[in-house]
Amino acid sequence: MAMGHRRPPVRAEGEILSISSDDSPDEPLDLVAALAGILRAALAPLLALLLVLMPLAPLAQPALAITAPELRSQRSLQDLQPDMHGRDLKQQEFLKASMEGFDLHDADLRGAVFNSSNLRQANLSNASLADVVAFATRFDGADLRGTVFSNAMLMQSHFRDAQIEGADFSEAVLDLPEQKALCARATGVNSRTGVATRDSLRCR
Numbered sequence: 707m708a709m710g711h712r713r714p715p716v717r718a719e720g721e722i723l724s725i726s727s728d729d730s731p732d733e734p735l736d737l738v739a740a741l742a743g744i745l746r747a748a749l750a751p752l753l754a755l756l757l758v759l760m761p762l763a764p765l766a767q768p769a770l771a772i773t774a775p776e777l778r779s780q781r782s783l784q785d786l787q788p789d790m791h792g793r794d795l796k797q798q799e800f801l802k803a804s805m806e807g808f809d810l811h812d813a814d815l816r817g818a819v820f821n822s823s824n825l826r827q828a829n830l831s832n833a834s835l836a837d838v839v840a841f842a843t844r845f846d847g848a849d850l851r852g853t854v855f856s857n858a859m860l861m862q863s864h865f866r867d868a869q870i871e872g873a874d875f876s877e878a879v880l881d882l883p884e885q886k887a888l889c890a891r892a893t894g895v896n897s898r899t900g901v902a903t904r905d906s907l908r909c910r
Contacts, residue, residue: 791829811849820863831869832897852897856906860884874899875906 786805792812803823811831820840825848832852842862851871858878865888872894880888889909895902 851894854896854899856899870903872896873903873906874901875903876901878906880907 789809791809795815797817799819800823801821806824806826808828811829813833815835817837820843823843826844827847829849830853831849836856838858840860840863845868846866848868850868850873854874855878856876860880874896892903
C-alpha cells in the first residue's frame, strides 16, 4: 500500500475520541457529530418531561381566594332566622341576603352592611340602623316606623310603600328620587331621638 494513502486507525466502539496530527481531515467533523449525539441523548428525557408537564400547568393555578367581606357575610347568613327581633346584629355583613318578611323589630343593627339584599316586607320597626351601609337594598313595603337611620348610607336603596312614620333619617345619604318619595309620606316624630321624620329627611 502506498504511503500517501494510509488508512486511519480503526477504533473500537465506545473508545474515547481524540484528535492527533496523524488523523485524517474528517476527524473534527466526526467528533462534532458524536458530541451532538450525546447532547441529544441527554436532552431527550428532559424534553419529554416538559411535554408531559405543560398540559398540567393550568391545574397548578391557585384557586381564587374568597374575600373577607364575603367570608363575614357567609358567617352572618348562617345565623339568619325569620324571627330575629331584638337581636344584637351590630356590624354584621349581609351580602345578597334574602330577608324578605323577616321580623327584625327592636334589633340592634348599628354599623351593619347590607349589600344588594332583600328586606321587602321586613319588620324593622324601632330597630337601630344608625351608621348602616345599605347599598342597592330593597326596603319595599317594610315596616320602618320608629326606625333610626341616622348617618346611614342608603345609596341605590329603595323604600317603595315602606311605612316610615316616626323614622329618623338624620344625616342619612339617600338618592334624590327616594328622598323626595319619602318626603311625600313622611309623618310623625321618633320616640327615641325626638326628631320629626320630615325634618330628618330635610323635606321642603
